[in-house]
Amino acid sequence: MLRRLLGFRFRNKTAPTLSAAVRCLSSGSVDITVPLNFWAGRRRSSQESREKENVYEPATGRVLCHLEPCGGEEVDQAVKAAKSAFGPWSKMSGMERARIMIEAAHLIESRREEIAEMEVVNNGKSITEARLDVDSARLCIEYYAGLASTLAGQHVQLPGGSFAYTRREPLGVCVGIGAWNYPFQIAAWKSAPALACGNSMVFKPSPVTPVTAVLLAEIYAKAGVPEGLFNVVQGGQETGSLLCYHPDVNKVSFTGSVPTGQKIMEMASKGVKPVTLELGGKSPLIIFKDSDLENAVKGALMANFLSQGQVCSNGTRVYVQKDVLAEFVEEVVKRTQAIAIGDPLLESTRMGALVSRPHLDKVLSFVEQAKKEGATVLCGGERFVPSDPKLKSGYYMTPCVLSDCTDDMTCVRDEIFGPVMSVLSFETEQEVLQRANNTTMGLAAGVFTRDVTRAHRVVEQLKAGSCFINNYNITPVEVPFGGFKMSGIGRENGQVTVEFYSQLKTVFVEMGDVDSLF
Numbered sequence: 001m002l003r004r005l006l007g008f009r010f011r012n013k014t015a016p017t018l019s020a021a022v023r024c025l026s027s028g029s030v031d032i033t034v035p036l037n038f039w040a041g042r043r044r045s046s047q048e049s050r051e052k053e054n055v056y057e058p059a060t061g062r063v064l065c066h067l068e069p070c071g072g073e074e075v076d077q078a079v080k081a082a083k084s085a086f087g088p089w090s091k092m093s094g095m096e097r098a099r100i101m102i103e104a105a106h107l108i109e110s111r112r113e114e115i116a117e118m119e120v121v122n123n124g125k126s127i128t129e130a131r132l133d134v135d136s137a138r139l140c141i142e143y144y145a146g147l148a149s150t151l152a153g154q155h156v157q158l159p160g161g162s163f164a165y166t167r168r169e170p171l172g173v174c175v176g177i178g179a180w181n182y183p184f185q186i187a188a189w190k191s192a193p194a195l196a197c198g199n200s201m202v203f204k205p206s207p208v209t210p211v212t213a214v215l216l217a218e219i220y221a222k223a224g225v226p227e228g229l230f231n232v233v234q235g236g237q238e239t240g241s242l243l244c245y246h247p248d249v250n251k252v253s254f255t256g257s258v259p260t261g262q263k264i265m266e267m268a269s270k271g272v273k274p275v276t277l278e279l280g281g282k283s284p285l286i287i288f289k290d291s292d293l294e295n296a297v298k299g300a301l302m303a304n305f306l307s308q309g310q311v312c313s314n315g316t317r318v319y320v321q322k323d324v325l326a327e328f329v330e331e332v333v334k335r336t337q338a339i340a341i342g343d344p345l346l347e348s349t350r351m352g353a354l355v356s357r358p359h360l361d362k363v364l365s366f367v368e369q370a371k372k373e374g375a376t377v378l379c380g381g382e383r384f385v386p387s388d389p390k391l392k393s394g395y396y397m398t399p400c401v402l403s404d405c406t407d408d409m410t411c412v413r414d415e416i417f418g419p420v421m422s423v424l425s426f427e428t429e430q431e432v433l434q435r436a437n438n439t440t441m442g443l444a445a446g447v448f449t450r451d452v453t454r455a456h457r458v459v460e461q462l463k464a465g466s467c468f469i470n471n472y473n474i475t476p477v478e479v480p481f482g483g484f485k486m487s488g489i490g491r492e493n494g495q496v497t498v499e500f501y502s503q504l505k506t507v508f509v510e511m512g513d514v515d516s517l518f
């Protein structure tokens with residue numbers, strides 16, 4: 001029972017009780033052997049013999065499981081399952097859908113530790129953060145369950161007693177395509193509004209982190225959704241492309257890099273399908289000399305080092321007003337060096353492993369390039385090998401603070417997507433606003449100041465979709481999240497997201513005779 005529930009086996013082959021399993025689940029102790037696809041209500045093994053891809057455990061560098069990318073036949077089966085589930089689900093009332101979604105939220109809460117641990121094993125982030133990600137996923141489902149019964153149109157009285165009304169209707173089969181940095185959260189952030197609006201979904205996780213989205217599929221099924229309402233197909237760009245082109249797919253919601261987002265938009269355009277694009281960022285964090293420096297330093301850490309720095313909205317360009325630069329740098333380096341790096345399953349860890357060896361090497365190469373271009377490494381930026389032998393092949397690095405940075409440096413222009421903070425100085429508000437906005441990206445931005453009028457004046461002029469005043473990377477599901485410019489299209493979370501998962505039908509009702517011109 002436990003093994004089925006948890007979806008994996010233990011290397012010592014015994015399946016202890018749940019509590020013991022939770023206790024004995026440690027890095028390097030898990031092999032995942034269950035199928036990772038899920039459609040028409042249950043896990044599915046791949047029917048097409050395709051080359052299996054290794055999926056790694058970032059904490060140890062060992063193979064965690066194997067992934068078989070889904071081909072056309074399997075994608076078609078999953079879309080067909082979603083299409084058949086759409087019928088009954090879309091005919092339910094919002095309250096009926098809400099009841100089932102609330103049950104799913106309860107099940108997530110009851111399996112919080114298990115889901116969080118599997119997220120850690122597959123993504124490498126600390127258990128402390130993984131629990132918060134699972135909470136955000138649950139809250140998102142609760143939030144949209146609450147909105148499900150509020151989806152309504154409007155009545156418009158017209159001359160002569162005639163009138164019109166609008167109906168807010170679902171889109172049909174929605175596709176979700178996820179990135180590897182928040183696997184379970186992204187699956188929830190996409191499926192919750194989709195299902196609340198009466199749609200069904202086929203979700204494709206990143207092939208780097210295929211494990212936890214299937215747990216969400218199991219939970220939705222157990223909560224009582226119609227068979228096939230939420231499906232998971234595994235694979236990479238080929239599987240993703242098959243989903244985008246599929247004639248029975250009505251919408252694509254994508255989270256990932258800008259180049260891939262552009263391809264998604266192009267593919268969806270063939271079927272004139274609406275897209276949501278949650279893309280990359282290179283966000284500014286502005287610290288004025290009148291800010292509470294203690295909070296500004298903590299804000300800079302929150303803006304750069306969550307999830308090993310692998311966060312789209314990170315404020316990685318930290319602009320500090322000249323008068324407080326030395327004090328800020330001294331304190332931020334001290335706190336960065338104190339971040340506990342190591343086994344992500346340990347309660348004391350605050351920085352786990354980056355998601356893959358190639359990604360670790362890419363981030364380290366950004367630090368080398370920064371040095372070549374004249375930046376100073378104040379701390380970190382090196383490969384880290386924990387003392388525990390089972391972690392020696394894991395993908396760890398020390399969090400890095402760069403100073404003496406200039407706006408033209410690669411580390412300041414390009415998204416690094418790792419624990420690398422670039423510190424820059426500025427003198428005036430006008431200067432820093434021009435520099436902060438001087439990017440093709442526009443996902444997020446932050447400002448620290450005690451001057452409330454300056455805070456709102458600056459935020460008004462920042463070209464970014466998610467802005468923070470005197471904090472950073474706080475994203476309650478009650479408010480929208482998404483980007484300006486090349487950082488994306490549409491929003492996730494908040495009431496507005498209903499617009500991206502539904503469509504309005506206008507009905508005109510003639511109460512008199514046709515007044516024909518002919």
Ligand SMILES: NC(=O)c1ccc[n+]([C@@H]2O[C@H](COP(=O)([O-])OP(=O)(O)OC[C@H]3O[C@@H](n4cnc5c(N)ncnc54)[C@H](O)[C@@H]3O)[C@@H](O)[C@H]2O)c1
Binds near residue numbers: 264
């Ligand atoms: N804005 C946000 O909310 C947000 C959140 C997380 C990550 N991101 C961004 O994602 C990037 C890192 O994630 P990643 O490396 O997984 O991004 P990626 O673009 O490489 O992959 C994202 C997803 O797209 C799929 N994919 C790749 N090529 C495809 C194609 N041609 N057709 C269909 N699907 C395709 C991948 O399999 C994966 O599931 C960073 O740029 C980061 O900023 C943005």
Ligand SMILES: C[N+](C)(C)CCCC=O
Binds near residue numbers: 182313474475
């Ligand atoms: C929840 N965060 C921290 C805003 C991350 C959202 C997804 C971007 O990587």
